[in-house]
Amino acid sequence: MITLHNISKTFATAEGPLHAVSSASLEVEQGDIYGLIGFSGAGKSTLLRTINLLERPDEGSVIVDGEEFTGLPLRELRKRRLSIGMIFQHFNLLNNRNVYDNVSFPLEIAKVPKAQRRQRIESCLEMVGLSDKAKAFPAKLSGGQKQRVAIARALAGNPKILLCDEPTSSVDPQTTGSILAALQEINRNLGITIVIVTHEMNVVKAICNKVAVMEQGKIVEKFDLREKNIAPQSPIAKYLFKNEITLVREMEASYA
Ligand SMILES: Nc1ncnc2c1ncn2[C@@H]1O[C@H](COP(=O)(O)OP(=O)(O)OP(=O)(O)O)[C@@H](O)[C@H]1O
Numbered sequence: 687m688i689t690l691h692n693i694s695k696t697f698a699t700a701e702g703p704l705h706a707v708s709s710a711s712l713e714v715e716q717g718d719i720y721g722l723i724g725f726s727g728a729g730k731s732t733l734l735r736t737i738n739l740l741e742r743p744d745e746g747s748v749i750v751d752g753e754e755f756t757g758l759p760l761r762e763l764r765k766r767r768l769s770i771g772m773i774f775q776h777f778n779l780l781n782n783r784n785v786y787d788n789v790s791f792p793l794e795i796a797k798v799p800k801a802q803r804r805q806r807i808e809s810c811l812e813m814v815g816l817s818d819k820a821k822a823f824p825a826k827l828s829g830g831q832k833q834r835v836a837i838a839r840a841l842a843g844n845p846k847i848l849l850c851d852e853p854t855s856s857v858d859p860q861t862t863g864s865i866l867a868a869l870q871e872i873n874r875n876l877g878i879t880i881v882i883v884t885h886e887m888n889v890v891k892a893i894c895n896k897v898a899v900m901e902q903g904k905i906v907e908k909f910d911l912r913e914k915n916i917a918p919q920s921p922i923a924k925y926l927f928k929n930e931i932t933l934v935r936e937m938e939a940s941y942a
Pocket residue numbers: 697698699704705706724725726727728729730731732733883
């Protein structure tokens with residue numbers, strides 16, 4: 687479904703070149719919920735964003751559904767992006783639009799006729815359990831509800847893939863549970879392939895079937911979590927599997 691092959695991305699910064707991602711390769715299969723985990727700054731978001739070329743890699747290839755994305759003209763790429771939804775840590779909702787109109791937004795951009803839009807919006811809101819909040823504005827919603835609106839909006843274009851960038855980092859543990867349940871449901875019921883960036887091993891354990899551990903721009907280890915005997919080799923993966931706690935930068939020194 688998604689093949690990232692030897693992806694590298696360097697940013698020019700005031701301190702010199704910053705190698706955010708170095709020779710990372712990943713194979714995501716149809717129906718996977720694939721986790722990308724690591725400390726802050728490991729390159730997870732950058733790697734995730736190369737999948738829809740929000741971040742264009744300096745090297746490597748991005749193949750989605752059998753098609754090489756990096757060579758596509760922008761107009762074609764925009765069309766392909768319709769089949770890839772994305773959600774973010776801070777929800778990125780339009781505050782001056784109500785829930786219904788937030789979900790409507792990508793359909794308006796794609797020039798979907800009004801009657802068709804309505805059907806699609808209603809079914810997306812139903813999928814995330816927010817039909818009764820259609821007229822509410824984002825300011826009146828809890829963090830979990832906002833993220834579920836963002837999920838509904840991401841589903842509006844009927845995507846095959848959903849990219850999730852720290853979707854539970856701004857909410858409490860209970861709300862995390864409801865967001866993860868919504869993600870698992872759409873994976874199971876709609877067959878949508880999910881790639882999720884997180885700091886939390888608990889998130890990975892709750893919904894992922896596979897995980898790649900990143901450190902300093904590199905994928906250091908990958909695991910199929912359905913296997914019985916998982917034997918991490920790298921210090922960071924050993925730490926993650928043993929501790930199962932939320933990672934924060936201050937802890938970086940203590941695992942080694
Ligand atoms: N546009 C940019 N310009 C310069 N540096 C960037 C840019 N985007 C990311 N970086 C740097 O690249 C490195 C990797 O960032 P990235 O956001 O991919 O890491 P991450 O693992 O997702 O971390 P976090 O969990 O904190 O988001 C970091 O050092 C970050 O500061």
